[in-house]
Amino acid sequence: MVGTGADVVAILQDIRNTVGNVPLAWYDDFPHVGYDLDGKRIYKPLRTRDELDQFLDKMDDPDYWRTVQDKMTGHDLRLTDEQVALVQRLQKGQFGDESFNPYEPAIDFFSGNIMIHPVTNRPADKRSFIPSLVEKEKVSRMVHAIKMGWIQPRRPRDTSPSFYDLWAQEDPNAVLGRHKMHVPAPKLALPGHSESYNPPPEYLPTEEERLAWMQQEPGERKLNFLPRKFLSLRAVPAYGRFIQERFERCLDLYLCPRQRKMRVNVDPEDLIPKLPLPRDLQPFPVCQALVYRGHSDLVRCLSVSPGGQWLASGSDDGSLRFWEVSTARCMRTVPVGGVVRSIAWNPNPAICLVAASMDDAVLLLNPALGDRLLVGSTDQLLDAFMPPEEPTLQPARWLEASEEERQRGLRLRICHSKPVIQVTWHGRGDYLAVVLASPGHTQVLIHQLSRRRSQSPFRRSHGQVQRVAFHPTRPFLLVASQRSVRIYHLLRQELTKKLMPNCKWVSSLAVHPAGDNIICGSYDSKLVWFDLDLSTKPYKVLRHHKKALRAVAFHPRYPLFASGSDDGTVIVCHGMVYNDLLQNPLLVPVKVLKGHTLTRDLGVLDVAFHPTQPWIFSSGADSTIRLFS
């Protein structure tokens, strides 16, 4: 340390560093910082003080805060009070001179008032009133650029925001909207007395309660622990299920999305279609009335006389039987010597004739039941036939019955080349359609009784024909093959409609007596109702039977139809058809009729309605015929 403050300033004024305006960092590696006027080195003061000395200086020296280092000489300088005040004024942004007044009043050289004489009286420039040639050239260049399309008008700014609410349009019910439907996990219940380490004695389980708790399933326990009593909190052991419970709680909180299920609250009763009660749809067959016993093998077919007094049945035991409906009396048995596959009573009430198919022949029998005059006139009608002079080539042969056969009731025999599956009469009773079990186009033959002619109506076949039926009112022939039902116009000889039942194998066919509705039974246990006015697709498919359907039938008078199946039941349905074209048919199943026992996995083989009463006959594999009334 050298001298007092005043001396040092004076000395410093004298000893001038003469190195000039060079960075002092150049002298960092030297012991001096420059040269004085005499060209002698100015040495840096010795700096041997360490941090601790500096700290003690700072603590002890009251002027430490006003001491700065002179970089030119490396000596410490103690600032005077005037210098400190100057530094403080400069730090505040004030003028260094304390006496300087920055806010002295200003003297106006130019007044704001308009004077008579201008300050300058210079005339206006020429350029101020002549249009600028430079600008003109610039504008004409821009006009040209606009004409050439080089300058486009500025595109309107896209006002759509570049950032938008991603979820603004979101459907809250969609899967993405699950956050809105979020249901928070339930809060944990606060611990109660039973969780205490020292619960009141009424919370402690008795021995029976403890045993009962052990017996219970973990899911149905009221508490998932047993309250226990400990002497002190220190005696409480570690809780064994702690990790598991925390894990389940975490599952609750994070992993399992809890969301409200949108459950449709529908009364199941409302989903059932409104159908009238069966007892409002009476009459229909309700219970078994009569059993017609006599056949010794399964009864394949049956037919009721048009008056409803007699019943004909054909069986595998090689016989036809004629029954009296009201008493179940077998009036007549006609042995034919072969399986009778199909039988049909002539629908004309003026003719007493039954057609039955036996192997490859169709037998026409006169059962000689009922009015004697009717029986006689039928025989006369058959005998009145005069054979034409030149015999035409026919697909079937018509043979007269022998005298012995006439005794048994047989009148005519139509021989075919293939087994006959089905016979059916036209409503007037003159034409007879026959289905043969042969591939090819001669599966269906139509016989005319009065002229004893046979014809094959089809040129090519569309699959194996299962059933045929005549339309009750119009000249149509319905042909059911395995997968479809075709309706042919007999006069125009063309296909009118093709119905697709959508079932695997059609087994049976029946036409509504009004003619606009058709039902088909199939071996895949479906009953298909077609409304011909609606479409070629099924109007309704009824799947009431458990096994294959064998026969279906319409009642000629009452709004009833029935189906017989291999499961041994006959299901009677109410099928009301309305004259109003806008109203669809009403189909209501009304009764399941049981009675036939299953034999060889076969149940009901044929069903037929009584022509005037709401009664139904069914023939079964148990070699009986049953009447339900």
Place this chain on the structure above:
Amino acid sequence: MAQLQAHFYTDNKKYAVDDVPFSIPATSEIAEVSSIINKLLEAKNEFHKHVEFDFLIKGQFPQMLLVKHMELENISWEEVVELEYVEKYTAPQPEWCMLHDDWISSIKGAEEWILSGSYDRTSQIWSLEGKSIMTTAGHTDVVKDMAWVKKDSLSCLLTTFLWEWNVERNKVKSLHCGRGHAGSVDSIAVDNSGTKFFSGSWDKMLKIWSTVPTDEEDEMEESIKQPRKKQKAKQLAHTEAISSVLWSDPEEICSVSWDHTIRVWDAESGGLKSTLTGNEVFNCISYSPLCKHLASGSTDRHIRLWFFGVVSFTSHTSWVTSVKWSPTHEQQLISGSLDNIVKLWDIKSCKAPLYNLAAHEDKVLSADWTDTGLLLKAVDQGCRRLSDNTGHCPCSWLPTRTRW
């Protein structure tokens, strides 16, 4: 033991007791109450013979103890119970059976003889002792129904054939053959005078015939609703087959049909008097001149009694094929059904029959009473019996005789 206040009364003056209430033990059976009545009667009349009585509480025959019956029927104990007593009918017993070769379709009793018609196109006359007296053959078709025309003049009538039977010589002579029906004739009925009969047929027509022999072959006197050409508006008597006919009055005939109606006709003019409509096919009808009621049997298993309202008797389990009022008792009728049972009914109790006569193994097609003389007061009830229904088996015929 609880006591019951009972007031006994009866319609039969012979067995009337004093008109005072009696106290009887509540647990007494019918037989005990019956003996009480007998004791009362003995006290009144020393010549009284023991008679079994049956009791009616509010129109019902109690089948068990009185107490239980009253509990079931909710009859109060507090009041005096009105007990009507009637003579007890002993159960009819089968006495003998008569064998036919084929199914018997109908049966008719007379004073001393029984007439049966069969599916083998014959009819037979039997004595009441069950001996076959006479067989008539000559029918061309199944005999469906027959009737006695005159019991004293000994002629009998078979479906559209008129036969005369001479008892002394035991010979049958065919008198007439009525032709005109276009269907099988299912039912015939003869009027009281025996001069007229009419037939109902499957061809939906009723025809009235005269039994008085004339020279003409066909006896058609009048035919109600002549078919087709003559009366077009009302062609047929019924729209369906006629199943049963009867004379309800000398001027009134009644027919039932499969078209679910009972129609009453005027026999003289042939006009329709009234029509009763049911829900089911009617199989049979019977009229009692004693109580003036019609009873019909139908295929819905009920027997219906037609007076101001309709009362149904329901106990059969199959079609009712035959209903007949008793000719001697105004409240009894029998019914035969295809469920092989003949039932004897009292019209006071419509829920349960008096007796079930289940001696048959096959369907009952016809049942009838014979009105024997006044001395015996016996009732014969004719039924038929079959052991097999193949059609060619012997069948037997079984009358039951009950005496009281």
